[in-house]
Amino acid sequence: MIAVLGLIWVYFHWATDYVFLTPRNLSNLMTQMSVTGVIAVGMLMVIVSGNIDLSVGAVLGFAGGIAAYAVTVMDYGLPTAIVAAVAVGVAIGIFNGALTAYLNIPAFIVTLGGLLAWRGAVKWLLGGNTIPISNETFKAIGNENLPLSIGWALAVVAILFVLFMAYRNAKSVKDYGLGDANYVGELLKAIIPIGGIVAFIWVMNAYQGVPIPVLILLVVALAGGFITNSTTFGRYLYAIGGNADAARLSGINNKRNIVKVFAVLGALTGIAALMFTARVGSAAPDAGVLKELDAIAACVIGGASLMGGRGTIFGACLGALIMASLDNGMSLLNVRDFMQDIIKGSILVAAVGLDMMGRKQS
């Protein structure tokens, strides 16, 4: 899929007269993918557990509406709005998870109902109107950039962290008596992430600095990667999605973990709602329409199986980046609206088809 992304980028760069791969456009592109990316991280975990959440687009609209209502109508501060949006997301997530796990209603049905019901709730809350955001700090979440110096400082911190992990990996081999510590090998392996960090900050700072939404996505994605790879909760998700009976008989509380994973997605949907509302500068009744499908598509393009048990955060983010690249590139090329949809749909199916063919052969 990295190769597919590369092809798409090279093609658009050439087709747009070398506009696509400029710092300015890349910065826009990353900002555009950030909302979908944050949701995709949570969606990936839900999909890995063998479930699905179709309600995230509507929940995004509702949580965004709540935040806007709190700030603009009720005149509360930003912290209240943030807490409210995330709390709404978590509460709905727990509700979806509980219906799925404890009442055995398929997640598809629970969240299909949610898709309708929460969209209705937004319309009711906003009375069909759009609520503008007056709070400038709120808007900054979606629109400001990190100062260049802070961007570089973060790069330094990130590089030190990568080096520390490399050192720890090498050392643990020795500590546990599994062989000699291979410091040079680990250092060589660290070159790619370090290169990535430097390139990323350099490109972002070449325009206006790292956009805040992109920073949020990075933090969320790193946290998601950590949860899926390095926690018992993450491992249980793969086990439940891979073979629910085997997981249950191995002492895993499948039901509780399913509620948890929906809660995590709910929290991330709340965060995405804040980012989206801030970026647009208002809460509208149709905010987040079809966002669930973007997030699911991102996961699937990134190699997740809707049957559960398989998928990575990295893949989901890559999938979100591919989708955003298509949107961005086709807009630059002034491809007509309907054509964009046709092409995106076709590429989604083709990408998964290729993936399945590759899997069969291996």
Next chain:
Amino acid sequence: MPLLEMRNIVKEFPGVRALDGVSFTLEAGEFHSLVGENGAGKSTLMKVLSGVYPDGTFDGEILVDDQARHFRGIRDAESAGIAIIFQELSLVKELTVGENIFLGKEPSRFGVINWAELYHKASKLLQDLHLGIDPRVKVGSLGIGQQQLVEIAKALSQDAKILVLDEPTAALTESEVETLFGILEKLRQRGVGMIYISHKLDEVFKMSDRITVLRDGKTVATHNAAEIDKNKVIAAMVGREVGNIFPEPDHQNGDVALSVKNLSAYSADIADKKLVDDVSFDVRKGEVLGIAGLMGAGRTELLMAIFGAWQGRYSREIEIGGEPASIDSPADAIAKGIGFVTEDRKRFGLILEQTILDNMTLAGLRSISGRFVTNRTLETMAARGPMKSLRIKANSPLTVTGTLSGGNQQKVVLGKWLLTNPKVLFLDEPTRGIDVGAKQEIYAEINKLAQTGMAIVLVSSELPEVLGLSDRIIVLHEGRLTGEFTRDEATPEKVMAAATGNN
């Protein structure tokens, strides 16, 4: 002219030659038994015959009525008059008996099913077989024995000339077996050729005209049943002295490790159907307790209910090490020191797309790796122990379990439970479908674990296994405890009598 002739059938799987030049003939009206150990190639041969393995995936010839046949699928074999009743029931539980019998062949016009005709034909068919089964009831509400008979009715609805029966009596009561044999006798008179696969040699000798023995994918011999005796067949099946694959037990039984009182368990689907009825038993430290019984006798349900994993209603009292213990979930059971090597490793034991490491550490993850944050290095170190002691053949702990042989997969499941440091270990059909070498290794391991003082509860449908490994045997029949024997008292006849409710 034989009805069926299979010549020099060779079937290979990656790394294994499952059939190595097998030839087989069947006459019209003949009852021909096919015997051999698990893995000898009986089922593979029948899958070749019935088109499950299509033409081209094996070498050799199949002739029906002297004509070469090339089956591209099950449909082709069916239209050539071959019907097969597999070991695993292939009925759809949510459909009625009639719907199942005519599944895929519903009497219909322009795709609209003629229900009256379907049920009329079905009830006629069932009457012909003297089965008092209503064609309009759902298959799932029937007992396992009646389901088996429905399966046979289904095969007969296709006017089969050649009927293959793969272990049809494994789950039947004695009277149901008699019904079945009555039906088969009638079919023989009609000129139907029957291939009968069974481990139950009494049945084989009672019914057969000829007996063919398979071993390691080869035909050892074909005999007229009248000219051979049981011992010779057994010798031909195993090709070596019987009895040497079980280790000599030398464990000391200590205090009671687990005590179960008044355990009853009900079906998860049918609320009032009692699957285990008031069973109580103890198992001591260092003891191997065998639980014998036929399929559907309630053995798995018993273990599941102790383990807190049974999904229907259940009630029981449990004491562990003399202390009352409340176990409401598998997590409770694991915390109390119970491990459970579940049956059907692909369905209940393994996550096939994950690695040996991931599977093996799953049940004990929090104690092996960390309560919240996992540590790969610690996991690798933990997994190495069982990989080595159980001699799991794989390149590394990161090998995906789906690619392993059955024996190695089974060892991974066993390893998973050893990593939880159990005091009591349940083993449910621990050697089903694995080769003799791996079996022997697992037997040795069971013996070794008992020596260390672990209490072991062994459920197996292979009677020699239960008899060969257990210090003591309890027998279930239709959910009730019908017998208890010490190692010295137990004979295959006594255990079988108890398992069929005839003691």
